[in-house]
Amino acid sequence: MKxxxxxxxxxxxxxxxxxxxxxxxxxxxxxxxxIDYKWAMDQYSKREEINLMYMSVEMSLPNLEETLEELKExxxxxxxxxxxxxxxxxxxxxxxxxxxxxxxxxxxxNSVQKNLDQxxxxxxxxxxxxxxxxxxxxxxxxxxxxxxxxxxxxxxxxSNGIGTLSSLKSxxxxxxxxxxxxxxxxxxxxxxxxxxxxxxxMDLLTVYKEIDIDETLMIKNTNNIKPLADQxxxxxxxxxxxxxxxxxxxxxxxxxxxxxxPNSKEHILEELETIEERISDLxxxxxxxxxxxxxxxxxxxxxxIDSFDSIDDTKENIxxxxxxxxxxxxxxxxxxxxxxxVEQSRLNIEKAENNLKQQIYNFNTxxxxxxxxxxx
Amino acid sequence: MRKxxxxxxxxxxxLVMVILVCxxxxxxxxxxxxxxxxxxxxxxxxxxxxxxxxxxDIKIEEYKINYDEAVRKAPYTSITSxxxxxxxxxxxxxxxxxxxxxxxxxxxxxxxxxLNVYKQSLGLIVTYExxxxxxxxxxxxQKKQQRAYTSYKANQMSYEAYMGYEYTVxxxxxxxxxxxxxxxxxxxxxxxxxxxxLSEEDLVIxxxxxxxxxxxxxxxxxxxxxxxxxxxxxxxxxxxxKIQEEVINLTKKFYEDDMAVYWQNxxxxxxxxxxxxxALVNLEYNIRVAYNNxxxxxxxxxxxxxxxxxxxxxxxxxxxxYQKEIVNWDSYIAAVNNYRAARYSFLTxxxxxxxxxxxxxxxxxx
Numbered sequence: 097m098k099x100x101x102x103x104x105x106x107x108x109x110x111x112x113x114x115x116x117x118x119x120x121x122x123x124x125x126x127x128x129x130x131i132d133y134k135w136a137m138d139q140y141s142k143r144e145e146i147n148l149m150y151m152s153v154e155m156s157l158p159n160l161e162e163t164l165e166e167l168k169e170x171x172x173x174x175x176x177x178x179x180x181x182x183x184x185x186x187x188x189x190x191x192x193x194x195x196x197x198x199x200x201x202x203x204x205x206n207s208v209q210k211n212l213d214q215x216x217x218x219x220x221x222x223x224x225x226x227x228x229x230x231x232x233x234x235x236x237x238x239x240x241x242x243x244x245x246x247x248x249x250x251x252x253x254x255s256n257g258i259g260t261l262s263s264l265k266s267x268x269x270x271x272x273x274x275x276x277x278x279x280x281x282x283x284x285x286x287x288x289x290x291x292x293x294x295x296x297x298m299d300l301l302t303v304y305k306e307i308d309i310d311e312t313l314m315i316k317n318t319n320n321i322k323p324l325a326d327q328x329x330x331x332x333x334x335x336x337x338x339x340x341x342x343x344x345x346x347x348x349x350x351x352x353x354x355x356x357x358p359n360s361k362e363h364i365l366e367e368l369e370t371i372e373e374r375i376s377d378l379x380x381x382x383x384x385x386x387x388x389x390x391x392x393x394x395x396x397x398x399x400x401i402d403s404f405d406s407i408d409d410t411k412e413n414i415x416x417x418x419x420x421x422x423x424x425x426x427x428x429x430x431x432x433x434x435x436x437x438v439e440q441s442r443l444n445i446e447k448a449e450n451n452l453k454q455q456i457y458n459f460n461t462x463x464x465x466x467x468x469x470x471x472x
Numbered sequence: 473m474r475k476x477x478x479x480x481x482x483x484x485x486x487l488v489m490v491i492l493v494c495x496x497x498x499x500x501x502x503x504x505x506x507x508x509x510x511x512x513x514x515x516x517x518x519x520x521x522x523x524x525x526x527x528x529d530i531k532i533e534e535y536k537i538n539y540d541e542a543v544r545k546a547p548y549t550s551i552t553s554x555x556x557x558x559x560x561x562x563x564x565x566x567x568x569x570x571x572x573x574x575x576x577x578x579x580x581x582x583x584x585x586x587l588n589v590y591k592q593s594l595g596l597i598v599t600y601e602x603x604x605x606x607x608x609x610x611x612x613x614q615k616k617q618q619r620a621y622t623s624y625k626a627n628q629m630s631y632e633a634y635m636g637y638e639y640t641v642x643x644x645x646x647x648x649x650x651x652x653x654x655x656x657x658x659x660x661x662x663x664x665x666x667x668x669x670l671s672e673e674d675l676v677i678x679x680x681x682x683x684x685x686x687x688x689x690x691x692x693x694x695x696x697x698x699x700x701x702x703x704x705x706x707x708x709x710x711x712x713x714k715i716q717e718e719v720i721n722l723t724k725k726f727y728e729d730d731m732a733v734y735w736q737n738x739x740x741x742x743x744x745x746x747x748x749x750x751a752l753v754n755l756e757y758n759i760r761v762a763y764n765n766x767x768x769x770x771x772x773x774x775x776x777x778x779x780x781x782x783x784x785x786x787x788x789x790x791x792x793x794y795q796k797e798i799v800n801w802d803s804y805i806a807a808v809n810n811y812r813a814a815r816y817s818f819l820t821x822x823x824x825x826x827x828x829x830x831x832x833x834x835x836x837x838x
Contacts, residue, residue, distance in 0.1 A: 144746040151739050155732070262789070265782045272778055276771045283764045294757050 127298075132308040133220045139296040140219060141212060149208045156204060164197045180357045181367045184350040192342055213468055220461040222292045224454060227307045229285040231450055236278040238443055242436050243267075243274035309457045314464075318401045324470040325397040329389055331472040336385055340378045347371045400466055403459055410452045417445045507676045510593040513666065517589045518582065520667035528578045535574050539567035554726040562718045569711035576704035585665075587834045591827055592662050593677045598823045599655050600679075605816045606651060610644045612805055617641050682822040684829060687766040696759050699836045703755055709748040716744040762832040769825040776818040783807075783814035 128135065140146075170190055177183035250267035253259030290300045315321075350368055354361065424441040427433045508516075542563040549560040620637040623629035659674040666675075700706055720741040727734045790807035793799040 144742070144749070148739065148743055148746060151735075151742070155735050155739060158732075262782070262786060265785065269775075269778050269782055273775055276775050279771050280768055283768055287761055287764055290757055290760060294753055300753065300757060300760065 127302060127304060130306040130308050131223075131304050133216070133223050136219050136223055136292070136296050137212070137216055139298060140215060143297040146208065146212070149211065153204055153208060157201065160197065160201050160204060164194065164201065167193045167197055180350060180353045180360050180364050183353060184346055184367075187349040188342060188346045191345060217461060217465045217468070219295065220457070220464070222288070222295055223307060224309055224457055224461070225288040226285070226292045226304075227309050228454060229281065229288045230307065233278070233281045233285050235443065235447060236274070236281040238439075240271075240274040240278050242440060243271045245436055247271040309453065311457050311460055313404075313407070313456055314460045315404070318404050321400050321404075321466070322397045324467070325393040327472060328470040329393045332389055333382070333385065336378065336382045340375060340382065343371055343375045343378060347375065396466075396469075400462065403462060407452070407455055407459060410448070410455055414445065414448045414452060417441075417448050421445055506673050507678055509678045510590060510680060513593050513662075513675065513677065514586050514589045516668070517585055517666045521582070521585055525578065525582070528574070528581075532571065532574045532578065535567065535571040539564070539571040542567040554722055557722050557726070558719070561722065562715060565711065565715050565718060569708065569715065573704060573708050573711070576707060580704055583834060583837075587830055588665055590830055592658070592665060594823055594826055596655070596658055596662065596677045597679055598820060599651065599658060600676075601816065601819055603648060603651050603655065605812060606644065606648045608812060609809065610641070610648060612809060613637075613641045613644050615805075616802075682826055684770075684822075684825060687763065687770050690763065690766075692760070692763055695763075695836050696756055699759060700752065700755060702837045705751055706748075706755060709744070709751045712744040713741075713748050716741040759832075759835055762828070762835050765828050766825070766832055769821070769828045772821045773818070773825055776814070776821040780811075780814040780818045783811040787811040 167189065170186070170193075173183050173186035173190060175186070177186050247267040247270070250259055250264045254261065254264040289303065293300050293302050347368060350364055350371065354364060357364065421438075421441045421444075424433065424438055428435060428438045542559075546560050546564050549556050551557045551560055617637040617640070620629055620634045624631065624634035660670055662675060663670050663672060716737070720737050723734055723737040787807045787810070790799060790804045794801065794804035
């Protein structure tokens with residue numbers, strides 16, 4: 097299942113995206129003209145932290161492997177067991193320990209990659225934030241131009257005795273306000289750029305000619321969303337059932353020791369009572385999980401489906417804005433309104449289209465995050 | 473003999489502190505009630521924190537002894553084993569770091585205390601202003617309510633419309649009550665910060681004229697470079713690299729490269745270098761973001777200043793018109809309220825800038 101999910105991720109990640117840093121390509125030292133999240137991820141993976149993580153894994157592996165060898169060599173449950181409970185524990189370890197230790201080793205080996213996979217989500221969000229704030233600068237520049245025109249007009253009207261001082265001051269305030277908005281937008285852009293650069297290990301003030309977040313939706317429909325959540329839910333239930341099975345085996349192992357330790361009957365009975373309590377608690381957990389986890393995964397899947405559907409709403413909204421623009425333009429041709437209103441209307445469409453672009457990108461990010469969460 | 477001198481110096485210090493605290497308390501009691509300046513509040517906090525500083529000094533003294541001891545022993549320590557070589561080459565650096573870093577942390581803690589007193593003092597000033605502002609609005613609301621009552625009694629206004637005015641008055645009173653409750657909490661927090669008994673009368677911070685320069689008067693690059701050399705965390709990270717460098721040199725001398733201890737020390741060395749790099753980037757990032765925050769806050773003041781100017785003009789114009797009976801009282805008072813709102817907004821923007829500036833200064837070690 098895990099392999100299948102990774103395969104889906106790989107396929108989806110490569111679907112419709114421009115590639116810059118393929119595995120076979122040499123390491124890029126210079127910043128390309130156009131960057132995307134794959135390039136950012138490539139930069140991130142070159143950070144010293146990642147090397148240190150690999151080093152840490154290398155250092156921890158021998159101990160785990162040594163324990164695995166010890167477990168494989170273990171043939172006698174009596175070894176090192178001075179009480180029936182310890183002997184039963186050895187029997188449990190002999191049955192389940194090797195597979196669990198192998199999984200621990202496997203998890204440790206995959207831990208760096210897993211960390212990198214998780215990092216993709218943060219990096220994509222960070223890159224989108226840079227893109228969005230840069231766009232915001234350009235929108236603010238245009239708003240400033242509108243405010244300047246309005247201010248120039250107010251100044252003209254006032255100097256010709258048509259406008260009042262308060263309308264002039266109001267236009268002046270709006271103009272200053274637009275200047276401040278632009279300044280703020282530039283600052284927000286610089287902050288998000290520095291945050292992004294800090295994450296991927298570039299110089300804080302590195303600038304990029306173009307940021308690519310042009311993506312098509314990773315999925316054409318939402319058919320696979322619910323099944324993935326169902327599979328994850330089943331796997332969690334299975335994990336809990338495994339814990340119960342293990343405790344059940346511990347109980348059976350201990351019960352089989354009555355004849356071997358006739359003098360420890362009381363001790364065994366006490367231990368059995370503890371194990372039964374544990375099994376009972378685990379069963380309660382299982383019942384609870386079946387309710388809470390079922391609800392959680394249903395809601396999680398539904399949220400993804402809603403997020404997918406909301407993209408259509410945005411598309412409809414853009415269509416409405418375009419209609420509104422046509423109306424405004426007609427009014428302008430009829431000289432009912434000024435050109436600034438037309439420009440403003442056009443800007444609204446551009447903003448909405450840009451939002452749609454980001455919404456698609458965000459959905460893809462959420463979907464990647466969803467796949468990681470649903471990984472078994 | 474030397475101990476006596478040190479002891480006398482310490483006693484003199486404490487005496488000066490006690491006199492200072494007594495003087496401050498007396499000044500507070502005798503002067504204008506319990507009104508104090510921000511600087512006096514900072515002095516009080518520092519004075520009342522003296523015990524903590526003395527305890528820290530004892531620790532620092534202990535670190536100094538360890539450091540001196542490590543340096544004294546180093547030349548006579550053999551270098552035949554890893555352990556003794558460690559004592560010779562590494563221990564002096566480790567103890568030096570612990571000693572110097574403790575001194576820096578003490579300074580940081582004192583600076584942080586001053587910063588917090590300053591920020592909370594400004595917070596109190598703004599709260600007084602807000603209460604005063606809301607009370608002015610209440611006066612207007614009450615006047616409107618009285619006029620509405622007259623109209624209602626004269627059957628010129630519906631009961632529902634009159635109740636609207638009454639509701640406005642009541643909700644304004646609620647706002648003021650909430651603000652006063654908030655002020656009580658702030659006063660308590662302030663006493664805790666200044667380390668004075670909660671039973672003492674509340675302190676009132678004297679109003680100050682906010683003075684500030686535009687952020688572009690700051691040479692950011694210079695500030696970053698200076699902070700890197702003075703920051704305590706950077707000092708700690710730099711010393712960690714130095715320590716791990718010595719450790720790995722000794723490790724190479726005494727252990728084979730396939731041994732666990734070798735791997736661990738190599739990892740520690742690389743990790744120390746990386747941690748220093750990360751700390752360096754984080755420091756520069758934090759300074760730049762704090763500086764950008766300053767710029768944003770400063771721009772907001774500029775905008776609020778212009779808004780205040782506009783609202784002042786509108787109020788003056790409304791006043792003239794009201795005197796000439798061109799506009800009614802409602803229009804006039806609306807302009808006055810707009811001006812008051814703009815004035816309060818200007819003040820809060822100045823306050824936000826002063827807080828941002830204090831945070832920035834703290835970050836750069838001021």
